[in-house]
Amino acid sequence: MPELPEVETIARGVDQRVRGDLIRDVWFGSKREPFKNSPARQAKGLEGRTILGVERIGKHIVMHLSALSQPSSEGLRREARPPHAVAAGLPHAVAAVPGQWIVHLGMTGRLLVTTPDAPVAPHTHARLTLSSGRELRFVDPRRFGRLEFRDLAKTKAFAAPGAEPLQIGPEAFAALFRGRKLAIKAALLNQSLLSGVGNIYADESLFRAGIRPRRQAGRLTHEEWERLRLALREVLQSAIRLGGSSVSDYVDANGVRGFFQLEHRVYQRFAEPCLVCKTPIKRIVLAGRSTHYCPHCQH
């Protein structure tokens, strides 16, 4: 389900509503699927900690947690610092033994802030009771999502391996692809090169850059790489502004759908006329994924 814009929207929404809150109690609904480390370990890492902030890294949602038994910090709640500031430097009051809860939504995962009495959806795998009276829930029918707790005192800081598409500059972007033989779309989807791009935004950015998805990544011209970098940035930023794409059931932390699906120009528009030239949109399978492009506008 969620790619960079959807994950960003959810992370911002969750951050807004739970930053500074204290996790009173944690409930996990199943023992196996979504847990990279055991539910017991995760509960131990979460309970009694204060949520310092929530941010997106690649397609991961990273919740920064205070050391155990730290009092809920009013200062932090008021400050409303941008999420990346939390990662950049934790305040010394809580820097001793912080931890991180890392949520990956897979295809169908949702992270929702609700009231405790809201009906519990099927496939709810985690419920965090917060001292403010809110509840944070993780719901994931297909169970491709993953939950993990990390203790920074014992492991190195979490970082997605790939570059952030919204930050990367022209030279670094070109360097990702130079010399590679795989299709440019497959390269865009490779999270160890770029982190955050998925099937929708790969197709949409290639259309906007006028590049066919099957082209060899290493054989694009420098100008094409740059067009692609800018198209990708533009498409991701627009999608974030519109709250992401709701293709079937995606909703943000407040249960609200996104609107970027209305801006899709090729994704899931097979056989429909290209919005630029009226040529029917093609659909192929590439890297095992449904792939859409305009045979006239993309070269």
Next chain:
DNA sequence: CATTTCACCTGGTGGC
């Protein structure tokens, strides 16, 4: 090592 394919899951849709 680079690249491709497939399994992992559930649920929705459309054809018969």
Next chain:
DNA sequence: TGCCACCAGGTGAAAT
């Protein structure tokens, strides 16, 4: 209404 094939925003292990 039922059954079946096919499709879906992702990823990592296994195969090539």
